[in-house]
Amino acid sequence: MERHISVPFGEETACSLKAGDYVYLTGTLYTARDAAHKRMQEALDKKEPLPLDLKGNVIYYMGPSPARKGKVIGSAGPTTASRMDKYTPALLDLGLRGMIGKGKRSKEVLDAAVRNKSIYFAAVGGAGALLSKCIRSAQVIAYEDLGTEAIRKLEVVDFPVIVAADTNGNNLYETAVSDYLNNRQK
Amino acid sequence: MRELSTELITKTIKEMCIEANHVLSEDMKQTFSAAVREEQAPLGRQILQQLIENMDIAQTEQIPICQDTGMAVIFLEIGQDVHITGGSLRDAVNEGVRQGYQEGYLRKSVVADPIIRENTKDNTPAVIHYEITEGDQVSITVAPKGFGSENMSRVFMLKPADGIEGVKQAILTAVQDAGPNACPPMVVGVGIGGTFEKCAILAKKALVRKAGEHSEIPYVKELEEEMLEKINETGIGPAGLGGGITAFAVNINTYPTHIAGLPVAVNICCHVNRHVTRVL
Numbered sequence: 001m002e003r004h005i006s007v008p009f010g011e012e013t014a015c016s017l018k019a020g021d022y023v024y025l026t027g028t029l030y031t032a033r034d035a036a037h038k039r040m041q042e043a044l045d046k047k048e049p050l051p052l053d054l055k056g057n058v059i060y061y062m063g064p065s066p067a068r069k070g071k072v073i074g075s076a077g078p079t080t081a082s083r084m085d086k087y088t089p090a091l092l093d094l095g096l097r098g099m100i101g102k103g104k105r106s107k108e109v110l111d112a113a114v115r116n117k118s119i120y121f122a123a124v125g126g127a128g129a130l131l132s133k134c135i136r137s138a139q140v141i142a143y144e145d146l147g148t149e150a151i152r153k154l155e156v157v158d159f160p161v162i163v164a165a166d167t168n169g170n171n172l173y174e175t176a177v178s179d180y181l182n183n184r185q186k
Numbered sequence: 187m188r189e190l191s192t193e194l195i196t197k198t199i200k201e202m203c204i205e206a207n208h209v210l211s212e213d214m215k216q217t218f219s220a221a222v223r224e225e226q227a228p229l230g231r232q233i234l235q236q237l238i239e240n241m242d243i244a245q246t247e248q249i250p251i252c253q254d255t256g257m258a259v260i261f262l263e264i265g266q267d268v269h270i271t272g273g274s275l276r277d278a279v280n281e282g283v284r285q286g287y288q289e290g291y292l293r294k295s296v297v298a299d300p301i302i303r304e305n306t307k308d309n310t311p312a313v314i315h316y317e318i319t320e321g322d323q324v325s326i327t328v329a330p331k332g333f334g335s336e337n338m339s340r341v342f343m344l345k346p347a348d349g350i351e352g353v354k355q356a357i358l359t360a361v362q363d364a365g366p367n368a369c370p371p372m373v374v375g376v377g378i379g380g381t382f383e384k385c386a387i388l389a390k391k392a393l394v395r396k397a398g399e400h401s402e403i404p405y406v407k408e409l410e411e412e413m414l415e416k417i418n419e420t421g422i423g424p425a426g427l428g429g430g431i432t433a434f435a436v437n438i439n440t441y442p443t444h445i446a447g448l449p450v451a452v453n454i455c456c457h458v459n460r461h462v463t464r465v466l
Contacts, residue, residue: 035303065253065293074291075244075253080334080367102334103367103426124233124425125334125369126458129249130240147305148253148293160236162229162427172427173366180227180428181421 004158007098008056011117014097017163019170023121024158029060029100033079035149036142037087044090051142051151055095058121062100063148064138065128073138073154077128078102081120085109092116100161104173114169121161122172134159187269188322190466192278195270195326198464199282202328203258204290206460207250210241213397214434214459221371221424221431230429234371237424237457248291252458255292256330258283258312259390265321276314284308295333315387329394329461335372335454338364341386344448353378353450354413360452361417361433366426369456373397374417374436377451379443389453392437394461401438410436434459 001020005013007027017023030052032040040050061081065074081101088099089112097118102125105113113120123131134156142151164172218241222234244251260279264270272278287294287309296310297303319325340363342356357376364372377388400407413436423429434457443449 063253063293063295065250065255066291068248068291071249074293075250075255077253079254080337082367102369104365122366122425122427124236125366126252126456127236127240128253129244129247129251130236132249133243147307148295149305176229176428177421177423177426180230180423180430184226184421184430 007058009097010056014117014119015167017119017166019163019166019172019175021163023161023163025058025161026157026159027155029058029154029156029159030141031060031062031064031152031154033061033063033149034083035146036151037084039143041087041090050094054091056097058098058100059091059096060100060154064132064152065148067138073132073135075128076132076135078123078125081105088112092118105165110165110169110171113165114167117167119163119167120165122164123161131159187267189269189271190324192270192272192275194466195275195278195324196282196285198326198466199260199279199328200286200289202326202462202464203283203286203292203330206328206330206462207255207290207292208248209245210251210458210460211462215241217397217434218457221434225424225429225431227423227429229427230424230431233424233427234431250292251460252332252456253293254295254332254334255287255309256332256460257296258309259329259331260312260314261317261327261329261391261394262314263317263319263325265323266318267322268324279314280310280312283312284310324466325463326466327394327461327463332456332458335364335368335456338368339389339453340451341382342450342452343382344450346446346448348448350409352448353409354416356450357413357436357452358416360454361422362420364454365422368454369458370422370426370433371424371431371457372433373455373457373459374413374433375453375455376436376438377453378438378440378449380441380449381444382449384441385449385451386453388439388441389451392439393453393455393459394463395437397435401440403440406438406440410438
């Protein structure tokens with residue numbers, strides 16, 4: 001099913017999304033990848049505040065290439081999500097509503113997503129030029145010294161993603177391949 | 187003896203870094219068009235079309251094809267009758283990478299130390315493979331390597347008794363484990379033989395082979411074709427979301443090895459299989 005939703009979004013919207021839905025996101029996304037996750041974890045360990053409010057928000061696992069003059073951002077596709085697995089359950093428990101990345105997640109992440117009614121979206125890896133066209137503004141809000149790995153606030157319009165794991169525990173990465181093979185045999 | 191200046195090498199490598207990250211070679215483009223015609227899965231086809239559109243945008247608007255513009259892997263084949271003038275060749279290569287990644291708005295993805303992890307901010311140093319060959323020319327291949335797929339690459343130290351079946355199993359294991367992380371459709375580079383490090387370099391070099399070309403050794407060519415078919419039977423598909431196009435090609439290089447060993451390296455590349463070669 002094709003859906004258009006705005007971000008941030010609430011529990012009700014999250015629960016209405018099903019694995020396999022093709023979704024266009026409009027609104028605010030925050031970027032964070034390996035190094036930013038490590039810093040957020042260190043902040044949590046020290047009981048310090050995080051640089052962003054996670055509640056209802058979506059983190060995009062992405063480190064862009066630099067913007068050319070007059071552009072808001074460079075190439076901006078997803079990175080492999082599983083590298084963030086170690087840090088993710090804690091963020092989900094703090095209210096993170098969604099994640100955008102590519103590839104399979106750990107059981108701990110998927111369980112935490114179900115528990116907190118959060119969604120894991122897949123974006124198409126290696127489509128960074130195409131995806132950058134949906135980004136209308138980009139602003140570094142924390143960890144500027146990390147360069148491409150800094151936390152950025154993005155405003156996006158019709159950013160295309162696929163629901164990879166939904167709030168009922170359905171996981172497209174587990175079912176898509178077998179569904180394809182079964183249908184093909186028919 | 188023919189003289190070649192480091193200045194020219196720097197300039198050439200700068201241009202090649204920028205070109206490789208914005209324009210996928212003609213052979214890879216044709217491979218994409220064929221794949222979109224063949225793919226049976228609707229979502230898989232949609233993803234392949236997105237990737238073709240992505241390539242068009244990258245080229246016309248000068249946005250890198252992928253934000254991971256890679257660690258610069260550089261193969262230098264240096265004719266033994268060439269004299270390089272004007273300073274250190276290694277420094278000239280790194281300077282070319284530095285200029286290319288800065289002037290080309292490419293991402294700086296290299297950290298100076300694997301544990302301390304501070305970004306070098308200019309994407310240097312490159313990984314440089316030098317080979318001395320005959321003649322008076324220098325062949326340069328620039329192959330920026332993204333790490334989504336690099337992380338899924340493997341070396342298997344098989345034993346002679348494992349034979350060709352063991353090799354097939356190793357390739358399939360690596361591809362299955364890589365799954366969606368390696369951004370399929372992949373190009374699978376395989377090195378068989380040599381030593382631990384030799385098979386890895388063979389596999390890396392296999393990735394820069396022109397699409398559609400096969401090994402000249404008959405059984406290796408057959409193995410390439412058989413493994414491509416087997417990989418596409420897995421159903422992993424584009425982006426790992428199901429489909430018949432999991433790999434574009436399996437390229438295998440071989441080398442003599444020790445009586446006690448059968449090293450196999452599987453170097454996986456995503457669909458953005460970037461490589462440019464120029465001869466000076």
